[in-house]
Amino acid sequence: MKLVGIERVDSYERAVVKEGMARLLKPLGGMEAFVQPGEKVLLKPNMLSAKTPDAAVTTHPEVLRAAIELVQQAGGLPLVGDSPGVGSQKRVAEKTGLLQVIEESGAEIADFSEPVEVAGKGTFKRFALARPYLEADRVINLPKLKTHEMMTMTCAVKNLFGAVVGAGKAGWHLKAGADRDLFARMLVELYLLRKPDLNIVDAVAAMEGDGPGSGDPRHVGLLLAGENAVAVDVVAAEIAGIPKKLLYIQRAAASLGVDGADRSEIETTGLPLEEACVPGFRLPHISDVQFGLPQFLKNRLRHYLTSRPCLVEERCRLCGVCKDACPPHAIDIKEGRLSFDYHACIRCFCCRELCPEGALDVVEGTLVKIIKKFK
Incomplete structure (x- = not known):
């Protein structure tokens, strides 16, 4: 069974987030189950663009702070990195409040500008990913729960697209972006190249509507966590009430036989799922009726x-x-x-x-x- 934790965290107050994350990780063995002393630990937040934390576009700085502190308490050496969709990493980190947390906590920024080519193991034969993502001893994925006009939802698996360096993202959109199912397959194959050791989802304030950059903040008041990114996404989608037919990443994972796509093999812990579900979570209004046509x-x-x-x-x-x-x-x-x-x-x-x-x-x-x- 794949275990996914759910914890109620109603605000971004520093102590509330830190205590909530500790409770969240306890059934999973705590941060010590994922980080050994002396290991270099890459924390991979969502750093889509230079927006302030209240816009709910990026991982909130207090979620990053709590994760850094727990990694440090476990003896790990935290690095923070992502490749933004637009703007420099430092500029985006500064505007989103993440840079201040990195500097205050003594963590380091990981330079995501150098790509390393990796052989794919499926439909897509070559990926160029940021060196720190591949070379870190551990990767902790810190996605934001948001809607997405192409994939319906962006969470743990989609957040790893940030390991693709800069302009490489445009290349993937050209190569696979005209077909949602193909693009989802690419994201799953990318995930399989380097699975995160742990995924912690910022859903205290999520994004609904026309996400991931133009939607509306929605207070959800949750943190989610799990070792398996696909299973975390399945539970996140269930909380948001997103129908399975619109979950392109889950469908791609299921077609490839990837662990975590089967809901019957997922167990949740912490806050009961029925108490976590969000009524009326608005999805993107993007429509496409061409699938299945020649x-x-x-x-x-x-x-x-x-x-x-x-x-x-x-x-x-x-x-x-x-x-x-x-x-x-x-x-x-x-x-x-x-x-x-x-x-x-x-x-x-x-x-x-x-x-x-x-x-x-x-x-x-x-x-x-x-x-x-x-x-």
Whole structure:
């Protein structure tokens, strides 16, 4: 059985988070079960972009602080690293409050700029991952529970995509991002290359709606933990009320026979699951009805079958973040406004995910609107 702990933590007050995390890990053997004295321990938070902690975009600094202190008490040497979607690691760490915690605690920042090529073991043959992620003695994954417009939910497995260095993420979106199931398979195969030793989920304040960067904070008041990242994701999705058919990562894990995807093999401890479940957790409104169609029809009808990004002109500052982040270079700035090439657009929504002003919305395809109307 895969064990997943659930603990009620109602605020980010320092003592509350530290005590809650200690209670959370106790049934799993405590931090000492995962960290030995003298080991270099990489803590991998979500550092998507330079947003303040109240935006619920990134792992909260007090969750990182509690994890660092528990690692230190177990005798480990904590390093903190991630590769943000936009901006330098130091800039994002500073804005999110994570840098202050790192400096105050005596931990070190791990430089995620150097990629190391690793042979894949499945559909995808090569991955280039940050050296500290591969070389650390232990990896502790610190994801944020959020909705995700492409994967429906981002939590433990998806957070490991941050081990891909910088521009490498755009390459993966180009290679696999036009198909959600294929992209989920890539994420699972990446996870299998270096499984975290422990996953601790920040769900004190989660994100609902159009996450992972443009959604709304939602107080959930929980921390989750488990050794198996897939099992942690399954329980997190159950708490958020996300139907299995929308969990692309879980589906990919199940198809590959990966441990943790079978709910019957997962046991929860701590707060009873029925007390942890969140009513009315809003999911992304991105719609896509093209799955199951022949490829030639997908290509011809994609504009009508899928949602696509569009500009909210009054919010746009023409900063160019979306243009630079777009994997297929489908966004340009022409005559003082954004221009979209929807034939090139792969609907990965990286532009919405990374826009610092929330200036990108979604317009649904014509057939999607008709289907919803008759539903």
